[in-house]
Amino acid sequence: SQTIHQWPATLVQPVGSPLSLECTVEGTSNPNLYWYRQAAGRGLQLLFYSVGIGQISSEVPQNLSASRPQDRQFILSSKKLLLSDSGFYLCAWMLSSYNEQFFGPGTRLTVL
Amino acid sequence: RKEVEQDPGPFNVPEGATVAFNCTYSNSASQSFFWYRQDCRKEPKLLMSVYSSGNEDGRFTAQLNRASQYISLLIRDSKLSDSATYLCVVVLRTGNQFYFGTGTSLTVIP
Numbered sequence: 728s729q730t731i732h733q734w735p736a737t738l739v740q741p742v743g744s745p746l747s748l749e750c751t752v753e754g755t756s757n758p759n760l761y762w763y764r765q766a767a768g769r770g771l772q773l774l775f776y777s778v779g780i781g782q783i784s785s786e787v788p789q790n791l792s793a794s795r796p797q798d799r800q801f802i803l804s805s806k807k808l809l810l811s812d813s814g815f816y817l818c819a820w821m822l823s824s825y826n827e828q829f830f831g832p833g834t835r836l837t838v839l
Numbered sequence: 840r841k842e843v844e845q846d847p848g849p850f851n852v853p854e855g856a857t858v859a860f861n862c863t864y865s866n867s868a869s870q871s872f873f874w875y876r877q878d879c880r881k882e883p884k885l886l887m888s889v890y891s892s893g894n895e896d897g898r899f900t901a902q903l904n905r906a907s908q909y910i911s912l913l914i915r916d917s918k919l920s921d922s923a924t925y926l927c928v929v930v931l932r933t934g935n936q937f938y939f940g941t942g943t944s945l946t947v948i949p
Contacts, residue, residue, distance in 0.1 A: 761937075770941035771883070771926075817882055826871040826930050828937065830882040 729754035733818050733831035740838055746791075746805040748834050750818030753799065758820040760801040761828065762793055765815040777801060778823070813838045840865050843929050845940035853948050856917045860943045862927030863909045871930035872903055872910045876923045877942065883926055886912075917947045 730753045740746060752758055762774040773786045775793035783793050790809060794802045801818055815835050819828040845862045852858045864872075872889035887894065889901040889910050900913040910927055924942040931938075 771939040773937065815880075827873065827885050827888065828928075829885065833882045835880070 729820070729829070731818060731820055731829060731831040733816075733834055735834060736832065737835045738837070740808050740836065742810055742838055743807050746803070746808055746812070746836070748803040748816055748818075748836075750801040750803075750831055751799055752820045755799070755820070755822065757798060757823070759823055760795060761819040761821070762801065762803050763817040763819065763830075765817060767814070771817065774803070808838045810838050812836065842866060842938035843927060843940040845927055845943050847941060847943060849944040849946060851946045851948055852917055854917055854919060856947075857913065857915045858917060858945060859911055859913045860925055860927075860945075861909050861911050862929075862940050862943075863907075864929040864938070865908070866929070866931060867905075867908065869908075869929045869931055872901075873928040873930075874899075874901055874910075874912045875926040875928060875939075877926055878923050883939075886925070914945075917945075919947050919949060922946045 732751050734749055759778050761776045763771045764774055765771050775783055775785055777783050777795040780795055780798055791805050813836055815833050817833045818831040821828045843864050850858055874886040875883040876886045877883040887896050887901050889903045891903055893902040898915045902911045924944050926942045927940040929938045
């Protein structure tokens with residue numbers, strides 16, 4: 728069966744510090760991968776998605792970036808965090824032949 | 840105009856009640872539809888897909904009305920464990936375009 732992992736689970740970072748969140752998927756090959764952010768009391772905002780290694784599409788211009796160095800690894804980064812980057816970051820995967828997305832446990836980021 | 844709109848609630852219902860949520864979408868080219876459940880401070884989990892003919896999974900019934908562009912979720916015989924936020928999701932035909940509603944909060948009261 729497929730599983731998706733995210734780490735860390737929680738993170739508290741000062742403004743201006745860098746960020747690296749990691750997501751890995753097991754039990755499947757060539758999944759579509761997604762990064763979402765959910766701010767307090769708001770819906771999910773799609774940040775990036777990837778259909779393959781090295782292929783990244785950005786949905787929202789911002790100080791975040793994403794990379795996919797391996798088939799089942801998706802990384803979300805920032806060089807300098809802003810207060811507005813606080814939120815619940817969710818990674819999701821999907822097989823291209825289906826439309827159901829499955830989410831990882833998320834990383835709760837607080838920028839102070 | 841938002842792609843997907845949901846009544847945020849909250850819905851507070853007694854155990855055993857029947858409750859229904861609606862979700863409207865703006866793009867008639869939308870192809871796939873889902874309901875997700877999200878518990879407090881947890882990730883969303885797929886509850887069920889929504890098929891054109893309507894579908895049922897135990898106490899849960901999902902329906903799609905393409906003419907009026909809305910989907911619905913009906914929960915019968917509510918349990919305490921049904922308390923959560925329910926998110927509707929609409930996928931455009933072009934793929935990789937998933938639109939999540941902001942969620943409807945449900946609390947089932949003993």
